[in-house]
Amino acid sequence: MAVHSPQAQTFADQVRAIPGGEHLEMCYSCGTCVSKCMIQQKVEPDYNPRRLLHMVMMDMRREAFESPTTWLCSACDLCYPACPQEIHISGVIGAVKELAVEAGYESALETVSVDESLCSGCGICVMTCPYEAPHLVEKEVEGEMDRFSEVDANACMGCGICVAACPMGAISRPGVSNEEVRAQIGVPQSSGVPRLVVFVCDWSLRADADVRLLESYPENVRVIHIPCTGRIDPEMALLALRSKIDGVLVCGCAPNECHYKRGTVVSSCKIGLLNRMLDQMHIGDGRVRFVQIGTQDQGRIRAEVDGMLEHLAAGKEAR
Amino acid sequence: MVDAARHPKIDVRTYTEVERVEGFVGNFKVQLRQKSRYVYEDRCNGCGECADVCPIEVPNPFELCLAPRRAIDVAMSQAVPLVYNVDMESCIECYKCVDACGELDAIDFSMEDKLVWEDVGSVVVATGFDHFDPSVMTEYGYGRFPNVITAIEMERLNNSAGPTAGNLMRPSDGENPENLAIINCVGSRDKRFNPSCSNFCCMYAIKNAVLLKQTYPEMDLSVYYIDIRTPSKGYEEFYNRAREMGIRFIQGRPGLITEDPDTHNLIVHSEDRDLGYVTEHEYEMVMLNQAAVPQPDVDTVSSVLNITQSPGGWFMEYHPKLRPLDTPTDGVFLAGACQGPKDIPASVAQGSGAAARAGRVVHAEEWEIEPTIAVVWEDRCISAQGKKCGICSRACPYGAIEYEEGKAPNVITAKCHGCGACVAECPHNAITQLHFTDAQILAQLQTLLADKPEEKILAFRCHWCSYGGADMAGTSHFEYSSNERGIRVMCSARMDADFIYEAFRLGAGAVLFSGCHPQDCHYITGQRVGAHRAERLLKRFERMGMTPGRFRVEWISAAQGDKYARVINEMQEVLDSIPREELLKEIEEFRPEMAKRARRMREVPQIEEASDFAESIADARRTREAEPA
Numbered sequence: 001m002a003v004h005s006p007q008a009q010t011f012a013d014q015v016r017a018i019p020g021g022e023h024l025e026m027c028y029s030c031g032t033c034v035s036k037c038m039i040q041q042k043v044e045p046d047y048n049p050r051r052l053l054h055m056v057m058m059d060m061r062r063e064a065f066e067s068p069t070t071w072l073c074s075a076c077d078l079c080y081p082a083c084p085q086e087i088h089i090s091g092v093i094g095a096v097k098e099l100a101v102e103a104g105y106e107s108a109l110e111t112v113s114v115d116e117s118l119c120s121g122c123g124i125c126v127m128t129c130p131y132e133a134p135h136l137v138e139k140e141v142e143g144e145m146d147r148f149s150e151v152d153a154n155a156c157m158g159c160g161i162c163v164a165a166c167p168m169g170a171i172s173r174p175g176v177s178n179e180e181v182r183a184q185i186g187v188p189q190s191s192g193v194p195r196l197v198v199f200v201c202d203w204s205l206r207a208d209a210d211v212r213l214l215e216s217y218p219e220n221v222r223v224i225h226i227p228c229t230g231r232i233d234p235e236m237a238l239l240a241l242r243s244k245i246d247g248v249l250v251c252g253c254a255p256n257e258c259h260y261k262r263g264t265v266v267s268s269c270k271i272g273l274l275n276r277m278l279d280q281m282h283i284g285d286g287r288v289r290f291v292q293i294g295t296q297d298q299g300r301i302r303a304e305v306d307g308m309l310e311h312l313a314a315g316k317e318a319r
Numbered sequence: 320m321v322d323a324a325r326h327p328k329i330d331v332r333t334y335t336e337v338e339r340v341e342g343f344v345g346n347f348k349v350q351l352r353q354k355s356r357y358v359y360e361d362r363c364n365g366c367g368e369c370a371d372v373c374p375i376e377v378p379n380p381f382e383l384c385l386a387p388r389r390a391i392d393v394a395m396s397q398a399v400p401l402v403y404n405v406d407m408e409s410c411i412e413c414y415k416c417v418d419a420c421g422e423l424d425a426i427d428f429s430m431e432d433k434l435v436w437e438d439v440g441s442v443v444v445a446t447g448f449d450h451f452d453p454s455v456m457t458e459y460g461y462g463r464f465p466n467v468i469t470a471i472e473m474e475r476l477n478n479s480a481g482p483t484a485g486n487l488m489r490p491s492d493g494e495n496p497e498n499l500a501i502i503n504c505v506g507s508r509d510k511r512f513n514p515s516c517s518n519f520c521c522m523y524a525i526k527n528a529v530l531l532k533q534t535y536p537e538m539d540l541s542v543y544y545i546d547i548r549t550p551s552k553g554y555e556e557f558y559n560r561a562r563e564m565g566i567r568f569i570q571g572r573p574g575l576i577t578e579d580p581d582t583h584n585l586i587v588h589s590e591d592r593d594l595g596y597v598t599e600h601e602y603e604m605v606m607l608n609q610a611a612v613p614q615p616d617v618d619t620v621s622s623v624l625n626i627t628q629s630p631g632g633w634f635m636e637y638h639p640k641l642r643p644l645d646t647p648t649d650g651v652f653l654a655g656a657c658q659g660p661k662d663i664p665a666s667v668a669q670g671s672g673a674a675a676r677a678g679r680v681v682h683a684e685e686w687e688i689e690p691t692i693a694v695v696w697e698d699r700c701i702s703a704q705g706k707k708c709g710i711c712s713r714a715c716p717y718g719a720i721e722y723e724e725g726k727a728p729n730v731i732t733a734k735c736h737g738c739g740a741c742v743a744e745c746p747h748n749a750i751t752q753l754h755f756t757d758a759q760i761l762a763q764l765q766t767l768l769a770d771k772p773e774e775k776i777l778a779f780r781c782h783w784c785s786y787g788g789a790d791m792a793g794t795s796h797f798e799y800s801s802n803e804r805g806i807r808v809m810c811s812a813r814m815d816a817d818f819i820y821e822a823f824r825l826g827a828g829a830v831l832f833s834g835c836h837p838q839d840c841h842y843i844t845g846q847r848v849g850a851h852r853a854e855r856l857l858k859r860f861e862r863m864g865m866t867p868g869r870f871r872v873e874w875i876s877a878a879q880g881d882k883y884a885r886v887i888n889e890m891q892e893v894l895d896s897i898p899r900e901e902l903l904k905e906i907e908e909f910r911p912e913m914a915k916r917a918r919r920m921r922e923v924p925q926i927e928e929a930s931d932f933a934e935s936i937a938d939a940r941r942t943r944e945a946e947p948a
Contacts, residue, residue: 028546029545029592030571031574032573034597035573035589048595082574084504084508084510084511084572085510086510206577207577295575298577298580299581
């Protein structure tokens with residue numbers, strides 16, 4: 001926890017004293033950050049970084065601590081490179097959040113939980129988390145000291161990267177636990193047409209038209225929504241292929257636009273490795289594909305899904 | 320422009336660049352490169368038959384490459400003079416133009432650039448501005464989405480003499496757009512590119528919106544803005560008129576533009592600040608109102624004319640309020656947007672003013688300069704004795720000192736502004752500054768430190784900033800230690816290291832070295848010369864083991880009276896914290912070293928007389944103080 005200087009009088013001074021909270025007074029309220037961010041559009045209409053900065057300047061402590069902006073920002077930094085005043089907005093929000101936690105406020109987000117009976121204390125989750133939420137603790141169990149992972153619920157943003165990474169399956173998040181995602185993998189048999197599973201990250205499709213488009217595909221295309229492609233476990237792709245599904249398309253954000261900082265990078269590595277393995281076993285044939293869709297790539301998802309279906313159809317014919 | 324070209328006393332040289340400028344106010348020599356047009360100006364009558372037969376078509380940069388031009392063409396239809404020009408980069412030398420020109424015989428492919436020297440009395444710089452290229456702002460998709468255009472492209476598309484004859488077409492399909500968004504502050508008020516406001520774009524956006532609304536009354540127009548700035552006469556009224564015409568103004572800077580791949584329509588994602596949430600409106604066309612930026616070759620122009628630039632690359636005026644048309648180089652004036660973004664009325668006003676200022680030089684019989692100029696003592700100069708030096712010439716911010724090896728330097732008095740940088744930098748004390756000679760300053764030093772010097776705080780203040788700061792402290796009644804004694808010099812560059820050594824030799828308790836903030840220096844780079852020297856002194860005293868705080872360097876502006884008082888009080892605290900015996904011991908310990916370092920100054924003329932004079936003043940004061948009240 002940062003040590004705040006005793007001179008810090010106003011709320012703004014306190015925020016500025018925390019590394020990352022500097023320069024908030026430079027905001028001239030142009031609204032670029034709000035329009036760059038997808039949280040307001042997709043999750044919370046009251047989400048507004050510009051207003052949070054203004055609340056800090058106006059000494060509105062309680063309002064700022066209660067604002068959804070304080071708790072929902074995932075520090076993706078989509079806004080930062082666009083801010084004309086070069087304010088590191090997520091840094092300021094992080095500073096407000098730090099003060100809010102100090103003041104006893106708690107995150108209301110859906111976060112991950114660890115099943116201690118399964119956790120082996122390996123620490124992979126600690127390494128993979130973009131938010132430093134999990135950490136290892138020692139506890140006495142039946143007279144013996146043992147290590148477990150413990151998650152700081154105020155730091156966890158619920159991306160599920162650790163859920164996918166945990167080799168013991170000890171971590172889960174309501175809505176996207178291993179069982180829940182696996183249960184969705186299943187495409188009814190249909191004659192001739194290739195069967196496809198599309199894992200789509202909740203944040204990669206900015207345009208509503210693209211989201212609606214995915215819903216309009218016939219049932220040979222099964223769309224599974226996940227919070228982040230970092231949540232994808234290669235096992236899920238294998239499970240799909242094993243249950244006679246022809247292909248898997250994983251659709252995530254562009255590398256510098258991931259909502260959870262590095263989920264899309266983690267996933268591209270995982271899918272890359274999986275593909276190499278499938279190729280070595282001569283069953284690859286481009287059946288698992290990872291695409292990274294940028295915020296300005298409206299309409300690209302259609303080309304990607306159609307392209308994948310075409311590719312699978314051609315492969316099927318050849319076989 | 321046509322009027323100017325026809326005026327008997329105006330000589331318009333187009334397609335010509337200034338290569339070198341020598342001399343000084345009233346007596347400049349300017350070298351011009353008259354670039355080869357391959358067409359004789361005096362023979363071409365502008366009929367255009369050459370262009371008609373030219374088989375080569377290349378994109379026309381004047382039309383922002385929205386239309387073609389020929390390899391022989393005029394830059395624009397209103398060009399003055401109306402003379403054709405061969406673009407050798409695209410010409411295939413088929414000589415069809417030569418045949419078409421026929422008897423006029425105006426085209427000559429053997430023509431070469433000409434270098435000419437001209438004598439001029441004054442120079443007005445009016446090199447204008449350039450436009451920010453918005454393709455670096457990927458969020459707006461300029462260059463990627465065909466229907467996102469810049470304001471200047473709009474200017475051509477909506478101009479009856481433009482490539483579309485004034486018919487506003489969507490680049491993607493040639494249709495007239497039914498709705499259009501104008502986005503302000505593209506690249507301006509943006510620390511990533513240009514932190515400053517481009518001044519005229521708000522009005523420019525409104526003008527374009529009004530023009531479009533007049534031509535296409537059915538068109539739905541929206542202007543996205545951060546703030547609308549209408550600071551001049553009649554501007555707010557014009558803005559109101561635009562609102563009355565039904566043009567929508569949306570407060571919010573768009574963070575993103577996306578494109579519908581089927582229709583090539585654009586979706587502008589922006590927070591509507593009045594509504595408080597993000598809106599995603601679809602437009603058939605988007606115009607980016609890009610920032611004004613300095614011309615790409617400002618550095619070359621700066622170095623040719625020896626003029627400076629403000630942060631951001633605009634040419635710097637001599638004084639922002641009192642001499643806004645002048646540059647630090649006498650006889651060189653600024654007009655228009657090269658000095659900073661400005662609209663047409665402001666540019667015309669500044670141009671008229673600059674012309675009058677320039678005329679004053681041209682018509683003057685005599686020219687008044689600062690009296691505090693530098694003078695060289697040839698007998699002391701080592702360069703005159705054949706040794707390598709030239710330090711004075713390098714220190715001069717104005718290039719006023721001509722240096723040639725083996726000769727004493729020549730100070731061009733008309734160029735000298737009297738900062739004193741050369742005087743203080745000369746290691747052999749071979750230059751002096753009128754009214755600020757070493758002897759004069761030494762006399763002040765000795766008088767001020769005649770009694771109880773260890774209690775005194777000697778403050779060197781520059782004339783333009785810290786002296787004003789001390790004044791401000793006085794008029795604002797900021798209390799500071801009465802042990803402070805001030806000496807005024809023109810610039811921190813004049814604060815000779817010898818003065819500091821001499822002050823400590825005489826037993827000064829503390830010495831302050833104060834001047835302007837770097838960006839405020841009255842003498843372009845004088846402060847930098849002073850600051851560099853002060854750094855060296857600080858390090859030297861630290862190595863000698865002097866108590867920290869006895870020599871202090873501070874940059875204090877004329878408005879910072881509070882800072883001046885604070886600094887002096889802090890120095891007093893330092894003196895108070897050292898026990899008197901220890902301070903006296905330290906002063907004694909350093910005295911021989913200080914005397915050794917300041918010895919050269921004691922050799923310059925009039926020092927003896929100055930010392931005697933200082934002594935007599937000090938004596939007179941002692942007598943006066945000794946008398947019973």
